[in-house]
Amino acid sequence: MAHFTKTSSKVRKFRIGEFFTILMLIAFAIVILYPLIWMVISSMKSYDEIYNDVWGLPKTWIVENYSLAWSKGISSYFVNSVIVTGATIIAVLVIGSMAAFALAKYRTRLIDVALIFIIGGMMMNPQVALIPLFTILSSLELINTHWALILTYVAYRLPLTILLLRGYFLSIPKELEESAIIDGCSEFGIYRRIYLPMSIPILLTTVVLTAFFAWNEFLFATIFIDSESLKTIPSGLMNFRDALRTDWGVLLAGMVIASLPMVALLIFLQKYLVRGLSEGSVKG
């Protein structure tokens, strides 16, 4: 408060500057929001209305576009995305936290090598591995199954996740586990009863980042899954568009449904997301 009064005389001088700054912020917000609002409004319009009256509100709000979109394919994509995303999250949490625990707790030459091995994984990107992955997954007969996505998603999320979790685990005081060992707690017990419960915030961050990645991943989802009934939302939407041709209202309704879970996640778990982004800045 004291600072505010100290600088307030200066603040007044900048009134016009501030006014234009706010105008700029609002203009930019409109540029971001308008297409999204347009998507929601137009998802309840008919093709003719979208085509002939781009800006207008619908004369009748065709809410049925949503039930049509759901029954014409989005429901199956949605369920597939939930399965793949859910399985990926659980596997990343369990496998990643176990590795991070070992890396944070033990100090041997082997551990150092393992750490470098895991960090090195961050240098890879899906594009480079695409063709070999396709052949490997084919030979394991996993192409065109959910496993093709789950296994690759987990593998590509692990390096960053392990690094994030290890950093957090290192900050857990050693005294806690020493007293646990005296109480007869096993190694696994220390992991499960001390490290995991104490790391809920960073585990939630992992959940958000992994969910965001798995829900939106496009490249693997397009190439590894061929059958319509197994497609996840990002690749499924492409088929959805081709199948609907000019049924734009229904397509837009499908797009809104596809976006809702992640926008909800952003609004409820913003805090954990921001933490994750700032600590492991890797683009999704």
Next chain:
Amino acid sequence: MYRKKIKLMPILFLLPSIALLLVFIYIPLIQNFYNSFFDFSVFSQTKTFVGLENFKVLLTDKVVSVALLNNVKYAIISVVFQVGIALVLAYILEDRIFSKIAPFFRVVYFIPVMISISVIALLFGFVYNPQMGLLNSFLELVGLESLAEVWLGNSTTAIYAVIAMSQWQSIGFITMLFIVAIQKIPKELYEAADIDGAGKIRKFFSITIPQVREAIFVNTLITITGSMLVFNEPYILTNGGPGFSSMTMSVHLYQTGFVKDNMGYASTLAVIIFILTALLALIQIRLSRTGKDD
């Protein structure tokens, strides 16, 4: 007995991660280098050794030069918008004066980041649509219909239309990263500058920029890496067209491998993408380790 157990535990704990990384990251990487010396198609598993033939093709491939140039355009424009403008936005949003309204803008700017690229690209199909598109309708509305364009169907504008969409989607992401970095700057620095009577612009250049130097560097690296890899946006919006005017290296790789079924040459393209990005990733890893490792 007890000693042995302790040594076994870390191995058991690490095994699943090591195995997954080995099978799905490291073996594919090595396999890809190996593949780039062969000629093969996806379903016939016979590979013909061609030595450096694929790399020779690379040098004369016109699409590669267009694609690389597009990746570079992507990188330059993205650094200007997603690093330059995002930093200014973050500075404004962290200004005390806007502390009441900043949370709202922060969420708004971040919404597109959370939405799937396929939704965004389909939406921009509507924005760029030459007949009813939002962009052309808007230009008409403000009396600039002469600027209206078949944005995605014109070989000079297509790549810029794709890049523009990426800026729209990603600027909020980098803004958020800068906001976090700016929040870590000690408040005393700004207070001292206030006492010296420094203005906002002055404070931006003499406090904010030097203090978030590392974040600027990291965000630039992320942005350039992302630009070298970009696939989804051009693939969905233009599929590299018209012609191959909006091709990027990743789209070229995909089309060569999975459309033309020329897996050997596609692997060679993947090698180039790896070389372009691995070095950037290495710098980034080194940098993040110096900060975090004890």
